[in-house]
Amino acid sequence: MASESTPSVVELKLPCKPEFVGVARLTVLGIAGRMSFSYDEVEDVRLAVGEACTTAVERAVKANKTDTDISIIGSILGNKLTIEVRDQAGHPIDAADKPQTTEVEELDEQGLGALLMELLVDEFNVESYEDGTIVRMVKYAE
Amino acid sequence: MNLKVDTRSVNNQASMIDLEGEVDVYTAPQLKQQIINMLDSGVYHVIVNLTNVEYLDSTALGVLIGGLKRLRERNGTLDLVCPNPRIRRIFEITGLDKIFDIYTAEQDAISKLDVKEGM
Numbered sequence: 001m002a003s004e005s006t007p008s009v010v011e012l013k014l015p016c017k018p019e020f021v022g023v024a025r026l027t028v029l030g031i032a033g034r035m036s037f038s039y040d041e042v043e044d045v046r047l048a049v050g051e052a053c054t055t056a057v058e059r060a061v062k063a064n065k066t067d068t069d070i071s072i073i074g075s076i077l078g079n080k081l082t083i084e085v086r087d088q089a090g091h092p093i094d095a096a097d098k099p100q101t102t103e104v105e106e107l108d109e110q111g112l113g114a115l116l117m118e119l120l121v122d123e124f125n126v127e128s129y130e131d132g133t134i135v136r137m138v139k140y141a142e
Numbered sequence: 143m144n145l146k147v148d149t150r151s152v153n154n155q156a157s158m159i160d161l162e163g164e165v166d167v168y169t170a171p172q173l174k175q176q177i178i179n180m181l182d183s184g185v186y187h188v189i190v191n192l193t194n195v196e197y198l199d200s201t202a203l204g205v206l207i208g209g210l211k212r213l214r215e216r217n218g219t220l221d222l223v224c225p226n227p228r229i230r231r232i233f234e235i236t237g238l239d240k241i242f243d244i245y246t247a248e249q250d251a252i253s254k255l256d257v258k259e260g261m
Contacts, residue, residue, distance in 0.1 A: 018168035025197070043228055050199050054167040058201075109207040112236060113200035119235050 007077040008034075014053070016060040016068045016089060021053045024072055028083065031074040035081055035141045044120040045139050049083055051113040051120075052135040056087035059133075063090050068132075079141040088132040145169035147176050152252055156187035162194040165202035173202065177209040177220075186218025189251045198229050203238060210242065221255065223248045 012027050014020040028049040032042045053070055060066045068088035075082045118124050123138035146162040159176055163169070173190075180188055190206065192198065210220040221243040224230045233239040245251040 018166075021167055022164065040228070040231075047197075047199065047232070050166065050197075054199060054201060057167055107207055107211075107241060109204040112203050115236060116200055116232070 004078050007075040007082075009076075010074040012072045012074075014070045014072070015066075016056055016070050016087060017066050018057050018061075020070075021050060021057060024053045024070065024085075025050045027072065028074065031076070031083075032081060032139075034076060035079070037081075037139070037141050041139065041141070045081065045083070045137075048117045048120040048124075048137055048139075049085060051117050052083075052085035052137070055113045055135075056085065056089045056133070060087065060089035065089050081139045081141065083137050083139075085135045085137075086132065087134075090132055145172055147172050149176060149180070152187075152189060152255070155185070156189065156252075156255055157185045158189045158191055158248070160191045160194070164197040165195055165205075166197065166199045167201045170199075170201040170205045174205045174208070177205070177212070181212055181216070186213055186216045187255060188213060188218070188220045189248075189255065190220065190222050191248060192222055192224040192226065192229055193248070195224075195226070195229055198232055203232070203236065206242070207238070219243075219255065221245065221251050223251050 010031050012024065014024055025046050029042060029046050032045040049072065056070050060068060065088060071086040073084040117135065117137065121137040121139045125136050127134045127136070144163045145165055148160040150158050150160070152158050157180055159173070161173065165173060177188065188209065206220065213220045223245050225246045230244065233242065233244060243254065245254065
């Protein structure tokens with residue numbers, strides 16, 4: 001076990017391709033499973049990280065950058081799980097607002113991934129850098 | 143990480159798409175293609191059965207929204223069967239439970255379709 005001041009860190013690098021997003025989710029299940037999260041909370045983390053990878057893959061496909069990598073860094077410190085998803089796929093991530101409409105014609109089907117990430121973790125921020133985007137998510141266990 | 147997609151007729155105007163596995167950025171195109179196939183073959187009432195779906199992400203939501211839009215343009219419907227509370231929660235937290243008719247049991251979706259369309 002790590003001490004309270006030294007985080008336990010897991011790093012994973014994946015091809016920025018659709019078929020590898022499931023590998024990221026499996027890894028995150030393993031990381032979150034080390035903490036005292038409920039089953040639903042572990043699922044939330046899995047979905048949030050899956051969404052971060054999905055947005056990277058979608059942007060990579062549009063920018064013709066599927067030969068790049070996604071880096072996932074999971075860090076456990078006490079009851080705090082921080083997961084950073086770093087891509088080289090350029091372009092910022094736009095979050096959709098939670099739909100206020102019940103009319104499907106008015107519904108924007110883009111940006112739901114960022115909306116989900118915001119809703120599923122306790123802290124969420126997106127940072128752009130020269131080559132891509134870093135999504136940083138924090139979830140606290142009880 | 144696979145998705146199995148099967149289809150079957152519900153009646154002469156409606157079909158069921160049975161999904162099994164994970165619907166994500168890799169597999170969602172299979173679902174999209176199946177909805178397009180139904181539109182092309184003149185089936186405008188579709189029920190997507192999520193009973194055996196273990197994982198569903200925003201890509202899947204986008205495909206379902208796109209499918210609903212296309213079917214509505216033809217006065218059709220796209221309803222969901224989703225007994226799994228974890229999968230249902232994704233629709234609830236995104237507010238999409240107000241857009242889709244979501245049923246717990248397959249038979250309820252079929253019965254409601256009959257009432258809605260007078261089939």
